[in-house]
Every structure is written in structure tokens, then in C-alpha cells.
Amino acid sequence: xxxxxxxxxxxxxxxxxxxxxxxxxxxxxxxxxxxxxxxxxxxxxxxxxxxxxxxxxxxxxxxxxxxxxxxxxxxxxxxxxxxxxxxxxxxxxxxxxxxxxxxxxxxxxxxxxxxxxxxxxxxxxxxxxxxxxxxxxxxxxxxxxxxxxxxxxxxxxxxxxxxxxxxxxxxxxxxxxxxxxxxxxxxxxxxxxxxxxxxxxxxxxxxxxxxxxxxxxxxxxxxxxxxxxxxxxxxxxxxxxxxxxxxxxxxxxxxxxxxxxxxxxxxxxxxxxxxxxxxxxxxxxxxxxxxxxxxxxxxxxxxxxxxxxxxxxxxxxxxxxxxxxxxxxxxxxxxxxxxxxxxxxxxxxxxxxxxxxxxxxxxxxxxxxxxxxxxxxxxxxxxxxxxxxxxxxxxxxxxxxxxxxxxxxxxxxxxxxxxxxxxxxxxxxxxxxxxxxxxxxxxxxxxxxxxxxxxxxxxxxxxxxxxxxxxxxxxxxxxxxxxxxxxxxxxxxxxxxxxxxxxxxxxxxxxxxxxxxxxxxxxxxxxxxxxxxxxxxxxxxxxxxxxxxxxxxxxxxxxxxxxxxxxxxxxxxxxxxxxxxxxxxxxxxxxxxxxxxxxxx
Numbered sequence: 001x002x003x004x005x006x007x008x009x010x011x012x013x014x015x016x017x018x019x020x021x022x023x024x025x026x027x028x029x030x031x032x033x034x035x036x037x038x039x040x041x042x043x044x045x046x047x048x049x050x051x052x053x054x055x056x057x058x059x060x061x062x063x064x065x066x067x068x069x070x071x072x073x074x075x076x077x078x079x080x081x082x083x084x085x086x087x088x089x090x091x092x093x094x095x096x097x098x099x100x101x102x103x104x105x106x107x108x109x110x111x112x113x114x115x116x117x118x119x120x121x122x123x124x125x126x127x128x129x130x131x132x133x134x135x136x137x138x139x140x141x142x143x144x145x146x147x148x149x150x151x152x153x154x155x156x157x158x159x160x161x162x163x164x165x166x167x168x169x170x171x172x173x174x175x176x177x178x179x180x181x182x183x184x185x186x187x188x189x190x191x192x193x194x195x196x197x198x199x200x201x202x203x204x205x206x207x208x209x210x211x212x213x214x215x216x217x218x219x220x221x222x223x224x225x226x227x228x229x230x231x232x233x234x235x236x237x238x239x240x241x242x243x244x245x246x247x248x249x250x251x252x253x254x255x256x257x258x259x260x261x262x263x264x265x266x267x268x269x270x271x272x273x274x275x276x277x278x279x280x281x282x283x284x285x286x287x288x289x290x291x292x293x294x295x296x297x298x299x300x301x302x303x304x305x306x307x308x309x310x311x312x313x314x315x316x317x318x319x320x321x322x323x324x325x326x327x328x329x330x331x332x333x334x335x336x337x338x339x340x341x342x343x344x345x346x347x348x349x350x351x352x353x354x355x356x357x358x359x360x361x362x363x364x365x366x367x368x369x370x371x372x373x374x375x376x377x378x379x380x381x382x383x384x385x386x387x388x389x390x391x392x393x394x395x396x397x398x399x400x401x402x403x404x405x406x407x408x409x410x411x412x413x414x415x416x417x418x419x420x421x422x423x424x425x426x427x428x429x430x431x432x433x434x435x436x437x438x439x440x441x442x443x444x445x446x447x448x449x450x451x452x453x454x455x456x457x458x459x460x461x462x463x464x465x466x467x468x469x470x471x472x473x474x475x476x477x478x479x480x481x482x483x484x485x486x487x488x489x490x491x492x493x494x495x496x497x498x499x500x501x502x503x504x505x506x507x508x509x510x511x512x513x514x515x516x517x518x519x520x521x522x523x524x525x526x527x528x529x530x531x532x533x534x535x536x537x538x539x540x541x542x543x544x545x546x547x548x549x550x551x552x553x554x555x556x557x558x559x560x561x562x563x564x565x566x567x568x569x570x571x572x573x574x575x576x577x578x579x580x581x582x583x584x585x586x587x588x589x590x591x592x593x594x595x596x597x598x599x600x601x
Contacts, residue, residue, distance in 0.1 A: 048137075055139055059146045062088040066153045066171065073158035075557065077572040082154070083140070085580065090152050091144045092162070154580075158554050170529065173579070176553070177424070177532050178525035183516045184534065184553040186364050186400045187213060192519040199518040206350045207512040208548050211402040214363075214387040223401055227359065227380050228311060229287055230403070231318045232280035233345060234357040236338040238321055239277060239331045241357070270326040272317040277334045279306060279314055284341050291348055315380060322357050323378065354541050356406025358449050362457075363387070363401050376404055376452040404457075405547060406449060409540040411491060412474030415443045416483075417459040417549065418538045420509050421571050423578060423593060427526040430517060433578055434510055435571055436592040439563050440483040444469045461560055480561040500544045508546040509538055510596070516551060531579045533571070 062068055067087040071079055079089065135141060153172055155163050160176035168174065182188040190211040193204040212223040282305050306314060320326040346352050358378050363386060365373040377383045387399045408415060418440055423433040441459040444467040448456060455467045464481050483491075485501075492498045513536055535555025538546040557572060559565030574591030581588040 055143050059088055059143050063150050068147050068150050068152050069154040070152045071156045072162045077569045078156050081573050081576050088143045088147050090147050173529045180524055180553055182520040182523040184551050190400050195519050196515055202515055209403045211400055214399040214401055230359050232283045234359050235280045235318055236342055237357050239338045243332050243335045271329045272326050274330045276317050288344055354405040354407050360404040360406055361401050362404045365398055376457050405539055409542050410447050412477055413446050415447045416440045420536045422513055423533050423575055425531045433593040433595050437567050438485045439567055440488050442481040446472050482561045482563040484563050504544045512548040533575050
């Protein structure tokens with residue numbers, strides 16, 4: 001009698017397999033019912049009944065304990081870890097093409113789970129994209145068919161909109177929050193961090209490079225003012241540094257390998273008038289006065305320091321000095337005045353130390369990931385022209401322009417950034433789990449501001465994998481362009497700065513993430529039982545202070561290098577320890593994840 005029941009289970013599963021395919025509807029017409037039944041009956045003798053009993057026992061236990069999961073996306077580590085915990089997979093249909101946003105639909109209404117308008121993650125088309133499942137006896141496939149009518153209790157997907165959140169029951173978990181685009185898009189960070197003063201006694205200018213939406217007319221004008229003012233401060237720095245006879249290579253000479261240091265190149269016989277310095281000093285002084293509110297009563301009545309024509313002439317001459325090496329006549333007479341103003345500016349402008357002298361800005365489509373569409377520019381007219389050429393992006397305020405960190409910390413003369421993971425398990429109170437491990441991504445080319453090529457300035461693996469490492473790079477840099485944080489700490493130790501990892505870098509990254517989430521806390525649509533793992537990207541200043549560049553939802557888990565193969569697997573396993581194991585045992589080991597709540601923060 002028991003064998004007959006088992007055969008009925010098999011028959012039903014086989015019929016279901018023929019009628020429903022995860023690959024999509026078949027183009028062939030379905031065979032008659034008699035043929036399907038006959039084919040099923042003919043295959044019954046090859047079924048291993050012991051295997052069926054085992055499968056059914058596992059399924060029954062999983063259903064009883066509410067351990068049915070669904071995964072969409074290349075997550076073999078998560079799938080294996082769940083199965084090891086006794087979970088059974090309810091297979092989801094393969095996703096169709098991304099949904100196009102309807103005309104007039106707000107950016108936050110669609111796939112806002114990531115810094116991407118069409119991909120949903122920052123994946124880099126790595127080998128993990130093609131997942132080959134180890135299921136030689138089709139046991140997992142059989143169990144999946146057995147739970148096809150059961151409720152899924154855990155959804156793990158690449159895209160937030162892979163499931164309808166409105167239909168979820170309170171006992172169902174998912175790995176995304178709705179409206180997370182408020183901090184996982186460049187536009188979201190750009191806009192929301194401005195309200196930080198209402199959530200914390202902190203200044204976003206101390207950890208997030210200043211940023212503007214060029215599609216918004218008021219922000220476009222604010223950017224133009226910033227560009228002009230930065231040209232003035234850069235000119236003052238040029239005067240001081242060149243007069244002091246400092247050897248310069250984009251402000252990073254001391255970090256370059258021996259043999260690659262270059263003196264600043266002056267263009268012989270080219271002079272610009274000294275009134276440039278006078279104009280720059282006046283503009284900077286007016287800015288300082290505005291911060292002191294000394295101009296509060298006369299600001300509306302005072303004419304601009306420079307007319308539009310005078311600004312055009314100033315910017316033209318600034319390009320000649322900063323980019324072409326032209327000299328300023330009698331500049332030595334103004335060194336003391338320049339130093340005095342720069343000293344005051346450093347007290348109120350925390351980004352002055354990273355601004356450099358070239359006035360480079362990085363222009364980004366506001367909702368894309370993996371470095372797509374990003375370009376570095378240093379001429380105002382080029383930036384405005386690039387944006388004005390795309391009316392659709394202007395209308396939707398999608399273009400953002402952000403000050404480029406011209407003087408970052410380098411490792412053996414090469415630029416890098418850091419990927420730091422963090423997990424959010426609650427928004428009230430805000431509960432963040434910072435991962436103890438992170439990794440560095442290097443450029444394939446030595447750092448230089450003589451070129452603005454992406455191979456030098458964008459460290460995304462999806463960009464750098466297309467370039468071969470330069471022969472001029474230091475021999476101690478990795479061929480695969482990645483380091484673990486332990487390797488970086490060893491490098492800092494060699495510089496006598498290892499202690500600053502724990503005292504400066506780690507707390508700086510944590511505070512930046514906390515502040516970004518604080519400003520989005522009232523905007524994210526969260527639900528209890530959900531969670532989400534994010535990847536924050538940072539650069540470091542020469543003082544090791546972290547600068548937040550962006551936050552990615554669905555960060556890539558691709559084992560593209562030895563470093564990521566080890567760390568990506570570990571962070572996925574440790575995420576499950578937090579969201580599953582700790583539910584059953586509050587004292588469960590959570591791996592390399594450290595928890596902080598809003599009360600602690």
C-alpha cells in the first residue's frame with residue numbers, strides 16, 4: 001500500500017514536470033493525456049523508492065518547520081547553505097526581460113533596490129552568472145516539485161521587483177526592502193544626505209564628495225558656482241605650491257614608485273596677468289564672509305564680484321595655469337595672502353585637502369551601476385555640454401556631477417577603492433550589521449591626472465577586467481587587481497600606519513553608512529522579517545579618512561578572483577547566520593558580522 005502511494009507521488013511529479021517547465025512555455029503542442037500517462041507508467045520501474053521516501057521525509061519536515069525557500073539569481077552559496085540547514089527549494093520561473101518604466105513613473109516606484117535602472121545589481125558578468133547545480137540523482141528537483149503548492153518562507157532574489165511585496169504574509173522573509181533607491185542610487189544619496197542635519201550632528205561634506213543633479217536648474221547653477229569657486233581655490237594652491245618649488249605629480253608625488261616622479265611642467269614664455277590672483281582672493285574672501293553671515297544684509301544688493309564675461313576670462317586663464325603649465329606674473333608677491341586664505345578655507349571646507357588643482361569632476365548617470373556611463377571631465381563647458389545633449393536625462397534629473405578626489409591615498413602609486421558590506425535587519429530601531437572583512441579593487445594603470453581615462457580612474461572590476469595591468473605598475477600590486485583588508489593592513493603596517501585602520505578607516509566607514517541610512521529611514525518601505533545586504537564603496541584620503549562613493553543593493557557575489565571567491569562565500573554564509581540561525585538562538589555565532597542599533601549609534 002505504501003509503495004502504491006509512493007508511485008502516485010512519482011506519477012504526479014512526472015506529469016507536473018511535463019506540463020510545467022521552468023524554461024517557459026514549449027513551442028510544441030502538448031501530447032494527449034493518454035500518451036503522457038503511458039509514458040509516465042513506462043518510466044515508473046526506474047524510480048528508486050528509497051530515494052522517494054527520503055525526499056518525502058525531508059520535504060515533510062521542511063514544510064512542518066516552514067523551511068521552503070525560493071532563489072532567483074546566481075546564488076549557489078546561499079542555495080547550498082539553506083539546503084544544509086534542511087530547507088527545500090520551491091523553484092521560481094526564470095525572469096523575463098526587465099520591466100520598462102512607464103512614462104511619468106517615479107524612479108522610486110520601479111526597481112529601486114539597486115543602483116541600476118535595468119540590471120538590479122552591480123554584477124560584472126562573472127563566471128558565477130552560469131550556475132551548474134550538483135544534483136546527479138535529481139533529488140533536489142524532485143523535492144522542488146513536491147513543494148510546488150507550498151508557501152515559500154524565504155525569497156532570495158537579485159531584483160526587488162521579482163516578487164510582489166503587497167501579497168507577502170508576515171511569516172514570509174525576503175532579502176530586499178522597497179524604496180531603497182533613496183540611498184542605493186547616486187541621485188538618492190545626492191539628494192537625501194543634504195538633510196543629514198535633521199538626523200545627526202554631522203556634516204555630509206566630511207565623508208561624501210559634494211554632488212549636484214544637473215537636471216535640476218537650481219542645482220545646475222549651484223554646481224557652476226562651485227566649479228568657479230573651486231577654480232579660485234585651486235589657483236591659490238597653484239601659487240603656493242609652485243612658488244615653494246614643490247615637485248608635483250598631481251599632488252601625490254610621495255606615493256609614486258621611484259622613477260615615476262615628475263617635476264611640474266611649466267610652459268616657457270607663457271604668462272597670465274596677476275589680477276587673476278586678486279580675483280581669486282576676492283571670491284574666496286566673499287565665500288568666507290558668507291559663511292560668517294557677515295554679508296547677510298547686503299547680499300541681495302551687492303553686485304557679483306565678477307561679471308559673466310570676467311568669469312569666462314578667469315576660467316580660460318585658470319585652464320592655462322592648472323592644465324597647461326602657464327605661469328602667473330609676479331605670483332611670488334601673493335604667496336602670503338594665498339596661504340592665509342587657504343588656511344581659513346581648510347577650517348570650513350573639509351574637502352579642500354582632496355580637491356587638488358585640476359578641478360576634475362566625475363559625471364555619472366544617476367541610476368546606473370558597474371561604472372557604466374561614468375566619465376571624468378575638467379572643463380565646465382564639457383560637463384554642461386555632455387548633460388545638455390541628453391534631454392531625457394535632463395528632464396528626469398538623472399545626471400549627477402560629483403567632485404573627483406584628485407589626491408587620494410595610493411598604494412604603490414596606484415588608485416584603489418574599498419568594497420565594504422553591511423546588512424540591515426530592521427529599520428525601527430535601525431539595526432546594521434557591519435562585516436569585519438572588506439576588499440580593495442585596484443586600477444590596472446598607475447595614477448595620473450595627465451589622462452582622464454577610465455582605466456586609471458574607475459576601479460570597478462567590470463571596467464578594469466577589460467585592461468591589462470600596466471608594465472609601469474609596482475611589482476607588489478596583484479595581477480588580479482584585488483587585495484583583502486588583511487593585505488592592505490600589512491601595507492599600512494609597512495608605512496607605520498596600521499593602527500589607523502581601526503582608529504580612522506573602520507569607524508569612518510561605519511559612520512558614513514549610518515548617516516546615509518539615517519536620512520533614508522523615513523523613506524524606505526520596510527517590513528519586519530525582511531533584510532538586505534548592501535555593498536558600500538569608499539575611497540581613502542591621504543589622511544586615511546574614508547569618502548563614501550556609492551552604496552549598491554544586490555552587490556556582486558561573483559568569485560572573480562581568489563579574494564572575492566573566499567570573501568563573497570563567507571559573507572553570504574554569515575548573512576544566513578544572522579537572519580536564520582540567530583532567530584532560533586539569540587546567542588548563535590554570527591561569523592564576521594557585528595551588530596549596531598540606532599540606540600548604540
